[in-house]
């Protein structure tokens with residue numbers, strides 16, 4: 001694959017898909033297919049780049065060796081790797097870390113990563129905070145797609161407290177097409193739904209935690225370590241036996257008491273999860 005003539009400098013919290021969209025616009029391309037081949041050397045679906053650090057073995061072709069745009073930067077700052085890595089097994093995490101360091105291609109790891117990231121729960125449309133979009137246009141001269149509003153349960157912007165809006169871009173459309181925010185977000189909505197507003201405080205907590213995970217999740221070392229930490233916390237709250245066996249029913253009722261049944265069913269409906277009471281994946 002030929003080295004690209006240029007590659008856009010990533011903006012703060014910008015997802016990889018958005019960086020590719022800006023490449024498409026700046027290269028003056030009129031063919032999605034041609035740009036996909038320029039970027040990947042073969043046919044490639046684009047939708048998962050809204051979330052995942054895929055095809056990192058190509059970073060040297062995109063940005064050149066010695067560039068400040070590295071595999072690690074893109075994984076950490078322009079993908080949701082940190083957020084999703086808390087569900088990774090030890091082996092997946094090790095393979096992903098190896099891929100970041102060596103740049104080796106690992107297609108089976110990419111497939112597993114997509115499975116782990118529960119694609120069915122991703123929001124239907126690309127989403128945005130109207131205030132962040134205005135600020136981006138002022139600071140950078142263009143709008144772009146952020147990572148955080150695309151995550152399930154993020155309904156308010158933690159920076160501005162504004163309700164997150166659906167754009168007109170359906171996630172399915174991003175599979176084979178570059179749909180830049182600068183085109184899609186010419187008109188900004190500020191729709192607010194009373195049901196959502198009722199739980200603004202709770203949604204803001206989820207948004208802040210999601211933001212924290214994006215930045216720090218990678219350091220939590222995957223699902224086993226996270227499960228171990230939960231177990232410690234359950235023990236502290238007398239939700240396990242002295243031997244550490246979980247009282248599942250008690251955990252469930254404490255969880256529902258803390259979040260509220262109505263909020264949980266709303267949250268699950270938005271994430272397209274069939275809610276039948278609540279079963280904890282313990």
Ligand SMILES: [Zn+2]
Nearest residue numbers: 129132157160
């Ligand atoms: Zn915002």
